[in-house]
Amino acid sequence: MSNEVFTQLVDAHYAALYRFALSLARNADDAGDLVQQTFFIWATKGHGLRELAKAKSWLFTTLYREFLRGRRRDQRASSLEDLPPGQQDIAAEDVDRVARLDAATVMTALQAVDEVFRAPLTLFYLEDLSYQEIAETLDVPIGTVMSRLSRGKAQLRGALAREEAAGRARIVPFPAAKGGHS
Amino acid sequence: MTNDEAKFLLNAYRPGGRDASEPAFASALQQAKSDPVLAAWFAREQAHGAAVAAKLREIAPPAALRDAILAGARASGGAPLRRWTQPAWLAAAAGLVVLLSVAALVWRRAVPTQVDAQALAEFAIEDTAHGRHGGHGAATSALQAKLSQPATRLMSGLPVDFAALKSTGCRTLRVAGRDVLEVCFARDGTEFHLYVAQRAGDAHAAEQVGSAFMSKGGLCCASWEDATHQFAVVSGASLEAVRRLL
Numbered sequence: 143m144s145n146e147v148f149t150q151l152v153d154a155h156y157a158a159l160y161r162f163a164l165s166l167a168r169n170a171d172d173a174g175d176l177v178q179q180t181f182f183i184w185a186t187k188g189h190g191l192r193e194l195a196k197a198k199s200w201l202f203t204t205l206y207r208e209f210l211r212g213r214r215r216d217q218r219a220s221s222l223e224d225l226p227p228g229q230q231d232i233a234a235e236d237v238d239r240v241a242r243l244d245a246a247t248v249m250t251a252l253q254a255v256d257e258v259f260r261a262p263l264t265l266f267y268l269e270d271l272s273y274q275e276i277a278e279t280l281d282v283p284i285g286t287v288m289s290r291l292s293r294g295k296a297q298l299r300g301a302l303a304r305e306e307a308a309g310r311a312r313i314v315p316f317p318a319a320k321g322g323h324s
Numbered sequence: 325m326t327n328d329e330a331k332f333l334l335n336a337y338r339p340g341g342r343d344a345s346e347p348a349f350a351s352a353l354q355q356a357k358s359d360p361v362l363a364a365w366f367a368r369e370q371a372h373g374a375a376v377a378a379k380l381r382e383i384a385p386p387a388a389l390r391d392a393i394l395a396g397a398r399a400s401g402g403a404p405l406r407r408w409t410q411p412a413w414l415a416a417a418a419g420l421v422v423l424l425s426v427a428a429l430v431w432r433r434a435v436p437t438q439v440d441a442q443a444l445a446e447f448a449i450e451d452t453a454h455g456r457h458g459g460h461g462a463a464t465s466a467l468q469a470k471l472s473q474p475a476t477r478l479m480s481g482l483p484v485d486f487a488a489l490k491s492t493g494c495r496t497l498r499v500a501g502r503d504v505l506e507v508c509f510a511r512d513g514t515e516f517h518l519y520v521a522q523r524a525g526d527a528h529a530a531e532q533v534g535s536a537f538m539s540k541g542g543l544c545c546a547s548w549e550d551a552t553h554q555f556a557v558v559s560g561a562s563l564e565a566v567r568r569l570l
Contacts, residue, residue, distance in 0.1 A: 156393060171495075246383070272342075
């Protein structure tokens with residue numbers, strides 16, 4: 143693969159990969175590292191032109207595996223029974239709430255969703271992968287993806303409501319002093 | 325199919341109609357057309373999904389990430405190896421022994437034993453310009469204190485315990501598949517950023533490799549190596565100020 147093709151591959155997918163990584167890793171530095179590591183693996187494993195059609199799925203799969211490899215497993219999965227009443231179905235207010243919130247707050251809410259639901263949910267909202275491709279990427283059955291999407295959406299609605307409530311209660315601080323370097 | 329079953333399926337239906345031709349959704353979509361309650365739920369669900377998706381698209385990657393990916397690929401020995409994709413090469417792989425030999429050869433070439441010095445310098449400048457710096461830990465603080473002392477000459481041997489720094493919270497980045505530590509420090513009111521990568525433990529490792537300098541975007545970088553580490557130090561001060569550290 144030429145440098146030009148590799149650059150095109152990076153340009154086509156790095157933004158979506160970063161958003162997926164940010165939802166998993168929950169901080170920008172680790173997310174950037176995950177994306178960089180994913181493309182590094184692609185580069186060093188010598189994937190060729192004939193595999194470009196599968197590049198998108200491969201990149202998301204590899205990023206997810208790298209994430210799993212890099213952190214201690216904590217796959218506690220909550221069930222719908224754990225959710226507070228009233229969050230199991232969608233209301234018109236849920237739709238309006240998303241429109242009111244800014245992108246960073248929506249991402250913060252997404253990051254609050256249990257990881258086992260968060261990964262398929264983020265891939266779903268990125269809209270790059272179908273449910274079958276999400277199942278392949280996460281190496282779970284299709285039915286599991288559907289179940290996790292359903293539960294994840296319920297958790298996300300709860301998290302968005304909490305973020306909005308917290309935003310209303312938040313006191314705006316004075317600007318912090320510059321600094322903070324290591 | 326009950327409405328609950330239809331909802332279960334339609335939860336995986338992406339907003340925007342990209343799954344409209346997917347047979348698995350056909351009967352559930354049909355039911356949503358004929359059942360007003362399900363239709364209302366589906367409309368809310370799609371609107372919610374579209375709103376979340378739009379918010380996610382607003383999140384932009386860090387400005388330096390794309391360049392870091394491309395620089396990392398270059399530092400790993402170039403773009404992916406074309407030879408893997410050529411039919412002639414694949415045909416030649418019929419013999420297992422040949423295949424294994426070539427694969428071993430390719431592996432040795434493809435996997436970097438260390439970060440290329442110039443790539444480290446370029447990355448250090450880019451990260452200083454755009455990176456979100458921050459690190460903590462006793463080992464980091466001790467190294468910062470040492471670096472901040474006017475008498476410390478960086479090329480005279482720094483007390484770098486790479487594993488301890490990394491494990492206790494020193495800011496760690498990935499460059500070409502290798503960990504690189506970054507420590508900020510100040511001298512005489514000027515801020516500097518030191519980047520440290522581990523050097524491969526091969527037999528040809530020199531005791532000390534002389535310094536090289538690079539300037540880009542108003543930042544100056546000096547890079548050098550010793551027997552165990554590669555270093556780059558970056559500052560927005562003058563090249564002379566960087567040189568005085570060494």
